[in-house]
Amino acid sequence: MIKNILNLGDAALYCDFGSDVNQEINSNVIKYFYHIKKLNLKGITNLTPSYNKLIISYDLNIHSFLSLKKKIENIEIKENNKLEKNLIEIPVCCDNNFALDIKRVENKLKLKSEIILEKFFSKNYFCYMTGFVAGMPFLGDLEKDMRLKRLETPRVKVPKGSVGITEQFCNIYTFETPGGWNILGNTPQNIFDTSNQSNPNLVNPGDTIKFYRITLDQYNEIKR
Amino acid sequence: MKSKDRNYFKILRAGINTTYQDLGRNNLYHIGIPFSGAMDKRNFQLLNSLLQNDYNSPVIEFAYQGPHLKYFGKDIFFCISGNVSFKIITKEGVIDGNSYQCYLLKNGDEVDIHSTNKSVYGYFSINGTFGVDYYWGSCSINTQAQIGPNNGNKFSKDLEIEIIDINNSFNKRKLDYLGSTIENIRVIKGTNYDYFSESSQNKFFKESFKITKLSDRMGMRLEGPKIENIVDPNIKSEGLVKGVIQITSAGDPIIMLSDHGTIGGYPKIATVISADYDRLVQLTPGSNIKFKDVSLEDAETLYKLYQMETNNIISQIK
Numbered sequence: 001m002i003k004n005i006l007n008l009g010d011a012a013l014y015c016d017f018g019s020d021v022n023q024e025i026n027s028n029v030i031k032y033f034y035h036i037k038k039l040n041l042k043g044i045t046n047l048t049p050s051y052n053k054l055i056i057s058y059d060l061n062i063h064s065f066l067s068l069k070k071k072i073e074n075i076e077i078k079e080n081n082k083l084e085k086n087l088i089e090i091p092v093c094c095d096n097n098f099a100l101d102i103k104r105v106e107n108k109l110k111l112k113s114e115i116i117l118e119k120f121f122s123k124n125y126f127c128y129m130t131g132f133v134a135g136m137p138f139l140g141d142l143e144k145d146m147r148l149k150r151l152e153t154p155r156v157k158v159p160k161g162s163v164g165i166t167e168q169f170c171n172i173y174t175f176e177t178p179g180g181w182n183i184l185g186n187t188p189q190n191i192f193d194t195s196n197q198s199n200p201n202l203v204n205p206g207d208t209i210k211f212y213r214i215t216l217d218q219y220n221e222i223k224r
Numbered sequence: 225m226k227s228k229d230r231n232y233f234k235i236l237r238a239g240i241n242t243t244y245q246d247l248g249r250n251n252l253y254h255i256g257i258p259f260s261g262a263m264d265k266r267n268f269q270l271l272n273s274l275l276q277n278d279y280n281s282p283v284i285e286f287a288y289q290g291p292h293l294k295y296f297g298k299d300i301f302f303c304i305s306g307n308v309s310f311k312i313i314t315k316e317g318v319i320d321g322n323s324y325q326c327y328l329l330k331n332g333d334e335v336d337i338h339s340t341n342k343s344v345y346g347y348f349s350i351n352g353t354f355g356v357d358y359y360w361g362s363c364s365i366n367t368q369a370q371i372g373p374n375n376g377n378k379f380s381k382d383l384e385i386e387i388i389d390i391n392n393s394f395n396k397r398k399l400d401y402l403g404s405t406i407e408n409i410r411v412i413k414g415t416n417y418d419y420f421s422e423s424s425q426n427k428f429f430k431e432s433f434k435i436t437k438l439s440d441r442m443g444m445r446l447e448g449p450k451i452e453n454i455v456d457p458n459i460k461s462e463g464l465v466k467g468v469i470q471i472t473s474a475g476d477p478i479i480m481l482s483d484h485g486t487i488g489g490y491p492k493i494a495t496v497i498s499a500d501y502d503r504l505v506q507l508t509p510g511s512n513i514k515f516k517d518v519s520l521e522d523a524e525t526l527y528k529l530y531q532m533e534t535n536n537i538i539s540q541i542k
Contacts, residue, residue, distance in 0.1 A: 006415055009495030010523035012465045014415055021460055033254065046253040048463025048486060055463035057253070060498055060527050065520055131256035131463075131486040134369045138461070138487075174256075175369060192256075194371060197360055201255050 001028045007065050013056040021051040026128045029054050030205045050129045086207045092163050093219035098186035105182050108148045127207045135174040135192025137203040154180035161186045188222040231297025231387040239291040242379040243365035244282045253486045260364040263345045263505040271305040271347045273538045282356050282363045283349040290337025301326045306346035307403050310337040324399040343506040351394040355386030399541045406503040408516045416491035419455040432512040441483040450475035461489040467496035497523040499530040
């Protein structure tokens with residue numbers, strides 16, 4: 001399933017699963033990720049799964065590129081190796097104070113805001129990967145008529161909890177951070193929990209997300 | 225604990241980006257948490273060796289200007305690594321301190337760390353253990369994700385730094401070491417090297433780049449000839465590692481450092497080799513650097529040599 005293994009610098013393997021972004025390729029990446037993680041190989045210092053790549057960082061004192069590459073190439077993953085998938089429901093409030101880019105999205109997609117939100121909430125989303133900042137999930141896929149580009153000028157500060165869309169993807173900002181996604185709402189739910197060290201992420205690669213809409217009163221109730 | 229039993233520093237001036245650091249946290253990229261850890265690992269290692277602490281003991285890292293600390297408690301030794309100017313203020317008077325030497329502090333003495341010289345990071349620690357909390361096995365403070373002791377924030381004035389243990393079997397030691405600097409940064413070509421025009425590829429290795437002020441523990445932004453992308457200014461977002469050089473849409477290089485975002489969507493032109501990382505991060509804004517292309521095999525050998533050199537320096541501690 002790995003098409004090619006290159007080096008990324010002198011202390012990481014760059015495992016290429018293809019150039020397309022789809023759930024089939026990504027599920028292969030995630031299978032390898034969980035499998036290698038479980039092996040608990042000495043000297044592996046990080047595993048970074050993404051849409052169609054898996055990067056394996058290693059301690060140069062323990063491995064060289066060629067020896068580790070051989071080890072990874074020899075890993076066999078059974079086709080019926082099922083992914084553990086959780087369904088997670090996440091509340092989102094689309095009050096005007098939170099839906100920072102709804103006007104822009106209306107203009108770009110040429111759809112009324114109620115239709116946009118109806119379409120957004122009617123689908124389940126697959127988690128391709130988490131990262132960039134701690135716990136941020138990259139979810140997909142949006143319907144073709146819901147796809148638009150990032151903001152021309154990214155925001156310096158996107159509020160924590162913001163739910164945004166760009167291209168075929170949506171995400172949740174787990175921290176206040178700069179960002180350019182189109183913001184449709186905000187979740188009161190904590191997506192990344194620093195105090196939970198064994199499992200800080202609410203959403204993990206392979207999970208399915210169902211967003212449901214809440215009112216401002218419900219939002220404030222959950223926040224309290 | 226009664227205040228007379230406590231050993232602690234009070235921060236009279238916090239300095240710039242002063243934080244606890246150790247070797248950092250592993251195996252968390254997949255949830256978006258970077259390694260963090262001391263930027264200059266060699267100076268981190270030298271400091272703990274000089275103080276005869278455990279190799280992964282917490283130290284205090286600062287950038288450009290260090291903290292001014294006042295000590296309260298029983299006698300203790302401290303040491304500073306890096307190219308650092310500092311003063312020790314005692315009842316007997318004020319003396320200039322030297323890096324890589326251990327000094328005694330008595331109750332009421334002060335250490336005023338003015339600046340790092342022609343470098344960015346310096347390190348301070350004691351013959352003992354700071355009272356820190358551990359997050360995923362590390363006490364490194366990542367201010368961007370607010371992970372680590374002090375609620376993941378850098379130090380501020382009036383904060384008190386607790387010392388929970390003092391090593392009484394400590395032998396005062398020192399090291400004659402001037403540090404080592406570097407102008408040519410050695411790199412391995414990146415996975416998107418062919419995204420850039422041939423003339424830009426040549427410029428990348430022939431011309432020099434200036435380190436800008438937009439540099440911190442997350443990354444180092446460079447300025448120089450624009451690197452022309454002939455394929456696509458973006459790639460499908462994928463994992464990053466320390467030392468990766470991405471080219472932004474504007475054509476400028478940005479080098480990922482210890483607190484970097486774990487995923488990125490700019491093409492990777494090259495990656496800094498592990499042997500040159502400690503010296504790269506010590507280069508100050510305004511410095512000019514040139515990139516030199518090396519093979520993977522050479523990079524692996526150069527790293528071994530760099531480690532041997534570090535061990536050799538440690539063996540000279542007397």
